[in-house]
Amino acid sequence: MEKIRKINQLPLKILLLIAASDLLDTCAQLLMKKGIHHLNDFSSPDIFLFWIGLIIYLSNFFLWMNILSKTDLSVALPLASASYILIPIAAIFFLHEFVSPSRWLGLVLIVLGIYFISKSKPTSDSRFPGNDRTRENL
Amino acid sequence: MNKAFILVLIAECWMTVGQICLKKSANQFNIEGPAGKPWIIHLLGCILRYPALWMGAMAMLAGLIFWLAALSAGELSFVYLLGSIQYIFALFAAHFFLNEKINTPKLIGTLLITLGIILTAFS
Numbered sequence: 001m002e003k004i005r006k007i008n009q010l011p012l013k014i015l016l017l018i019a020a021s022d023l024l025d026t027c028a029q030l031l032m033k034k035g036i037h038h039l040n041d042f043s044s045p046d047i048f049l050f051w052i053g054l055i056i057y058l059s060n061f062f063l064w065m066n067i068l069s070k071t072d073l074s075v076a077l078p079l080a081s082a083s084y085i086l087i088p089i090a091a092i093f094f095l096h097e098f099v100s101p102s103r104w105l106g107l108v109l110i111v112l113g114i115y116f117i118s119k120s121k122p123t124s125d126s127r128f129p130g131n132d133r134t135r136e137n138l
Numbered sequence: 139m140n141k142a143f144i145l146v147l148i149a150e151c152w153m154t155v156g157q158i159c160l161k162k163s164a165n166q167f168n169i170e171g172p173a174g175k176p177w178i179i180h181l182l183g184c185i186l187r188y189p190a191l192w193m194g195a196m197a198m199l200a201g202l203i204f205w206l207a208a209l210s211a212g213e214l215s216f217v218y219l220l221g222s223i224q225y226i227f228a229l230f231a232a233h234f235f236l237n238e239k240i241n242t243p244k245l246i247g248t249l250l251i252t253l254g255i256i257l258t259a260f261s
Contacts, residue, residue: 029218030214036206057202083218087214088215102258103215103258106253106256106258109253109254110222110250113248113249114222114251116243117243117244118247120244121243
């Protein structure tokens with residue numbers, strides 16, 4: 001099956017799936033962080049937040065596998081790195097964390113780095129001629 | 139050294155081991171399976187036949203446990219950004235265990251991520 005190579009060729013459905021994966025990842029990390037301090041406190045309702053977060057995290061893994069089977073990693077990965085921006089913003093609003101300017105700068109460098117890695121050429125795999133699956137590995 | 143930083147490092151080591159195992163096993167079989175057979179049944183059959191697959195899954199779970207410990211030890215915006223160190227681990231692990239080539243864009247990307255992590259870690 002021919003995979004999609006460029007972002008402007010990306011069907012809306014896959015774009016929405018990747019956006020959903022970003023949002024789910026953000027929700028999962030946020031809920032796990034909110035709930036993890038109450039793991040021993042069974043009277044607290046926050047313990048449910050942790051388990052909901054964990055379930056979202058694990059189901060997101062399967063969603064990500066589904067996305068990778070439909071498109072190249074080099075296309076999906078830079079879009080998925082949006083969660084590196086979403087999570088600090090969510091942490092400011094929902095966890096009242098302070099994100100310092102140097103942390104923002106670090107974030108920009110990380111997202112740029114992911115972009116460069118995703119744009120690199122895959123190693124051709126002689127065992128699988130014509131198979132692009134090597135792209136799906138970092 | 140920050141406790142959360144160490145925990146993220148351990149978590150991402152496990153995650154990288156998991157990724158390498160999963161990739162090794164993914165090279166051995168076709169994930170889509172024969173037509174008409176439900177993919178989940180096919181996947182379960184593969185899990186039984188290829189030890190690298192379930193070893194990878196176990197390593198990912200071990201990574202998740204350390205990740206949760208890191209989450210409880212540090213701020214989310216700190217821990218999540220440090221998690222990008224996995225891209226660097228995976229680059230070198232893939233080079234040594236899967237014979238994947240390291241080229242210039244990968245090196246530039248790795249350098250940028252390293253700088254980003256240093257900035258985050260000392261923020």
